[in-house]
Amino acid sequence: MNKNFESIFKEIKNLLYLGAKNRKHSFHTPTFSNISKKMTLESRIVVLRKFDEEKLFLNFHTDFRSPKILDLKKNNNSSFLFYDHLIKIQLRIKTISSINNQNEIAKQSWDLTQLSSRKCYLTKKRPSSKTNIPEDGLPKHLQGIDPTKNESEGGYNNFAVIQNKIESIDWLYLSYSGHKRLSINFKNNIPEFSWLIP
Numbered sequence: 264m265n266k267n268f269e270s271i272f273k274e275i276k277n278l279l280y281l282g283a284k285n286r287k288h289s290f291h292t293p294t295f296s297n298i299s300k301k302m303t304l305e306s307r308i309v310v311l312r313k314f315d316e317e318k319l320f321l322n323f324h325t326d327f328r329s330p331k332i333l334d335l336k337k338n339n340n341s342s343f344l345f346y347d348h349l350i351k352i353q354l355r356i357k358t359i360s361s362i363n364n365q366n367e368i369a370k371q372s373w374d375l376t377q378l379s380s381r382k383c384y385l386t387k388k389r390p391s392s393k394t395n396i397p398e399d400g401l402p403k404h405l406q407g408i409d410p411t412k413n414e415s416e417g418g419y420n421n422f423a424v425i426q427n428k429i430e431s432i433d434w435l436y437l438s439y440s441g442h443k444r445l446s447i448n449f450k451n452n453i454p455e456f457s458w459l460i461p
Contacts, residue, residue, distance in 0.1 A: 268456040271434060271445055275354065279314040279321065282345070289347040290354075295323065295427075297341040297360065299334045307331075312372065312424075319429040319452055321356070324372065324380070327364045327423040328389040335360045341427055351437040358427035365420060372424045378409040384418030385410060435461060 282290025296306040313322040321343060325331060335341065339361065345354040363369045373381075386400035394400070409415075432447040442461035447454045 268445070272447060272454055275432060275434060276316050278345070278347070278352070278354070279311070280316065282311045283314045289349070290345045294344040295341065296344070297331060297334055298338045299330070300337055305331065305334065319449060321358060321427045321429065322372070323425050324376070325423050325425055326384060326390045327421050330391050332362060332423065335362060335425070343427070353435040353437070355433040357430045359430060361426045361428070363424040363426060364422070368426070369422060369424050373419055373422050378412060378415050381415035381418050382410055384421040385415070
């Protein structure tokens with residue numbers, strides 16, 4: 264695999280674009296990590312909703328009542344981990360996160376969100392709150408069905424878009440003939456490339 268910097272960067276952007284657009288793509292559900300208020304590392308799978316190639320944003324949606332919101336307000340350093348076992352490519356992406364709730368960015372995303380996805384923002388209890396029984400917190404009449412469009416609007420206040428500005432990308436290609444690793448750091452959205460030992 265003999266690729267130059269620009270062709271690798273182009274491939275990375277294409278993979279992120281496909282991850283955001285194709286729900287069956289391996290990059291559609293990366294691992295997102297951040298630092299909690301207890302100064303511990305928290306990781307979870309998120310759904311990649313948008314990749315902005317020009318502004319270098321990775322977006323996902325979350326409940327505004329989630330503990331990660333307070334964590335990101337306190338420390339907005341975050342990271343994504345992507346891996347595709349078929350093409351043997353791993354991406355570790357360091358980001359700076361910003362929270363969008365009840366603003367134009369959130370409204371634009373909300374308007375494009377399907378009823379089945381809006382449903383999870385209608386829970387009465389906050390995410391991570393304790394419960395006496397295993398439950399999802401949704402009203403009983405919504406068990407197994409989607410809300411109406413009008414009913415779904417009740418979840419808008421709980422809806423947030425997390426925009427994650429890409430600061431750096433660590434690209435790793437695994438191969439029996441020799442692994443390859445590339446570091447990409449951004450200054451004013453301009454990439455700087457460096458080969459690294461895997």
